[in-house]
Amino acid sequence: MVAWLLELPRAYKRLISVLLDIIFLVLSVVVAFVLTQNGERSSVSEITAAFLITLPVTLYIFVRLGLYRAVIRYIGQHALGAVLIGICSSAALLSGLFVLFDVHEKTNLIIVYSLIALVTSGGLRLLARMLLTQGNNTSKVPVLIYGAGSSGRQLAQALMNGEQYHPVMFVDDDLTLQRSTILGITVGSPDQIGSIIKSKQVGRVLLAMPSATRARRREVLEKLEDLPIPVLSIPGMSDLVNGSMRIDELQDVKIEDLLGRDPVAPRAELMNANIAGKAVMVTGAGGSIGSELCRQILQCKPNVLVLFELSEFALYAIEQELSAHVRDFNLETQIVPVMGSVQRSNRLESVMRSFSIKTVYHAAAYKHVPLVEYNVAEGVRNNVFGTWYTADAAIKAGVETFVLISTDKAVRPTNVMGASKRLAELVLQSLADRQSRTRFCMVRFGNVLGSSGSVVPLFREQIRNGGPITVTHKDIIRYFMTIPEAAQLVIQAGAMGKGGDVFVLDMGEPVKIAELAKRMVHLMGLEIKDEQHPDGDIEILFTGLRPGEKLYEELLVGDNVRATGHPRIMAADEAYLDWPQMHHLLNRLDDCCERFAVEEIIELIRSAPTQFNYSCATSDLVVNAACAVETKAQMTALSSVENARHLTSVLKSVEGKQQIA
Template identity: 45%
Template sequence: MRDWQLKIKARKQFQHFAESVFMAPRQAALFATFFVDFLTLFGIFFVGAYLSDGVFAFNLIILDMYLLAAFSAAVCVWVFLATGMYRPMLRYNDAVVIFPILGSTICAGLLVSLVVTLWCGEPAINIFIGIGWFFAVGGLHGWRLVAVALLNKAGRSKDEVARHVIIYGAGRAGAAIGEALTQGTNTKVYCYADDNRNLHGRTLNGAKIVSPIRIDELVNKGKVDLVVLALPATSTLRRAAIINQLAELPVRVETAPTLEEMLVGGQALTDIRGVSAEELLSRDPVTPDLQLVTDELRSKTVLVTGGGGSIGSAICRAVIAHQPAKLIIFEQSEFALYSIERELREWLMASSQPVQLVPLLGSTLDKGVVERIFDEHVVDIVYHAAAYKHVPLVEMNPVVGAANNILGTYHVASAAHSRKVGKFVLISTDKAVRPTNVMGASKRVGERLVQAFGHESPDTGFVLVRFGNVLDSAGSAVPLFREQIARGGPVTITDPDVERYFMTIPEAAELVIQAGAMGAGGGEIFHLDMGEPVKVADLARKLIHLSGLRVREPGHRSGDIEIKFVGLRPGEKLVEELLVDE
């Protein structure tokens, strides 16, 4: 058998042995640890006794040395067991394990010193104990670190190629994530990247710390497969800037939870997740005036129409957190109503809040059902989110779309006006500004209706909220892009120059609620300053890159995902507007 074949066979035998140790029952693993500790200590103490006898002439015979070493090793193992040094699993031992080893060996050394001094009648024999203790700490710690490294290496899949990772952030969070990612997995931290120049060139967990500028070079050379952000306390704007820089590179990007996600959401630092489209927005999220919103909603009866949709359900989540007396969810989709009602009931049970939840199935086109809701419940605030919003579908179904967005709005607004409801908030869209499609035109008519009621209603405050595209809402571009990327492409975009304003679902919900609290009525229009519009083609490219894939440009065969421009659909505009001179 050739040398290389022998090496492969030996490697496989070791892997098989290591994997059997890796998966051994707890008792067998403990026995193996006892045994290795005993052999290590026996060898150290025997050598220590032999050297001490040669230097200090204790006149110990070989048998005495064997007995002395065996006794000392046995006492140490017994003390280790009594002090709980064997409780941590060997697989997860790290450099910190030296501290319990130090404490346990000190206790064992003192006990052995006392007994051996009485046995030999020679206080100078404690030199032997001191030498043994010094080498015991290093020996016990050393074999554990070597064993963990070998077992982790053997525990990885033989057929799987190692995944190389850059961790962005060389602080405590980065160190903890680096250890978690490499523990028993086929992942290797290639390097850490950090903005702090004083750290560049130093090492962390055995990996070099480099400038973030080098990430571009390392990705393009194919050195890394993944970048993980370990920046839990970094500001939203700074995180967005870093993510947008990384989104220009064809490498998968994941992130540790933010500080808010850990404090509020209960996530652990090592709960690594993919980067969301919301984190690409280069602006701080809207921060609501919580006291104003709470004063508006507490102990009130709130009706949310279209409460099972993307925006409607987010409004329901936001409303219920401010302790209303009753939340009425009006929705025509049975499954959507079931989903949000179940979610909110689970939240109420967990938080023990005494909010009455009323799920109602029906359509705003049914005037009798709408009026019955207002008659049976003394409604204080209405958030009208029920609408058809998908431009091409409404364009193909203009009668149904217009009826829902106009007549449905009229029924709800009229019922609120006649019952003297305190506040009515209409959720509108930027497509209602200079509309070029049926959906935008129908929403514009709905805005006019609400403004008309606002001008003639002294008892009900009618308010309108207008915003752009909502990221990750049902039927929007981002979920479609993700689905197309997962299928291998192509990603379809109407036009390379099309631009849209974007906001997050929580932002939309908070804006609606805060606008209702701020608005005095009279048909006021509120809109969110969403910064600069975003090119949809750029957003698609960033989502492809964040998935670790390359864009296949027109006329080139290289790349993973093709972007195909299919042309503007009927009624669509290149650029949307939020304001119009009237």
């Protein structure tokens, strides 16, 4: 019967609601008359007439207040307010009609009628909602909400009206909230989570702490890590405030919550120094770092923001995003999408001159370690010569500030990518020493969360696919930072540069990648599969270090580091070449790249002050393939010679036998 009613069209449901309200109101006045008149039958006709006039007015008020548009299972305060106003209006009208019809001493009847009508029309609706909700909860996943504050209450309310989760318990650290009831849900202590999960068959823990610091969230997650169920989180406060996400849009725990480091608020004077009211250009604007730099730069309101990018799709995506932001917030910044390669110096200079660029953030680079190992010449061309050509164009175009996005892999590099970035730093240091027209500085930092090639999304995808998780080495460690924090620090460091500065960002504590993988598995409610747990869910597979990969990364070449005016930014003093030496090295390197002479490229990089420790064999795919082809040709030629010699000996043998015969 209930299922049949729920499947009826909306118009039929409204008609049934109207009919039920008529029945409730009629019953209310009849019961009130019986209870208050003590068997007297006086003024029955007058009371009936007054009620018949009141009834359609009451229904009209219900309609005007939207009572019949409310869905029973989601009925809330508005609908109950409509019932209250309708019944009060009905009682007032009935009282006035009694005066008009000369009906005396019927105050008790009106009061009892009002109370019974409220209970029937309002209370039965609440009862129906409760029954429907409870019936619907049987198909929902029971969840526990960590945090009984305003966000937790909003989440619980949203889940009650949803179709997926059913909140069965709150837990909160606030002792004043524990053992209380909120929205009909009991609040418990975090120490009870284990027993609550078992007793209430909880399938998820939902973290409702959007405004908590990362350190606090990390502390909570450490408590929840060993639970046998997944831990999900509501969006952050910024996403909720700007309306980009709803409170019930649950997501996996963010990796920055596991790291637990809170960013330092950016200093406005440093953020604006090289950007506000100026023409700014970002190379590699469509990449992970480049695109976030563009977002942060746009908030500082430059006059012009030039997006310089080689990838057509990446340029289109970031241009669309930034243009929409300019429209939405009525900014006056001109967004200029420019396609081009940093290996074309005339294109770079033309763009910088045309738009009177004052600040350049050079983020264009090949950064994927194995891919650069497989393509040595192109990696060096893009990272070293691309930086040189961009910097040279900046000098010729009168750019005031040039900031290179470098990497911790440039410190005592063991791979070509890191070595090429260290060479790029040396180029800028030499140019800074040669002239003073353009201020050059470099900013080094480690891995950024969510960047292209980051292990975090890879691990998450591998876990969802059932594993295994691939980690190169059980002892490998890395530094991590969020992309927004890295971009803000790059901008602030660039404002502090005086010429040739190498800035190093404070990356916090290093993270052991294998432990990070384990924590991600546990927080998704799964178990690591190993020798101690052969029946676990996800196995961690150690694949071995890739070509040029280090167990750990460093941020400084030497110990010459000094503090700056920012707590997360340090400056390093490191050796470099003067420009004649650097220029000579670049010319020789250019010749080697033209000839794809990979071994000579490696030796030239070693000859510079890079501390390049390249111990692996050449991995360049083209060189290896060419060697394979050459070797095969030599073998084929050798085989042909051997075959010819063998044939000659056979012919001679046959000829000798014929002469004997």
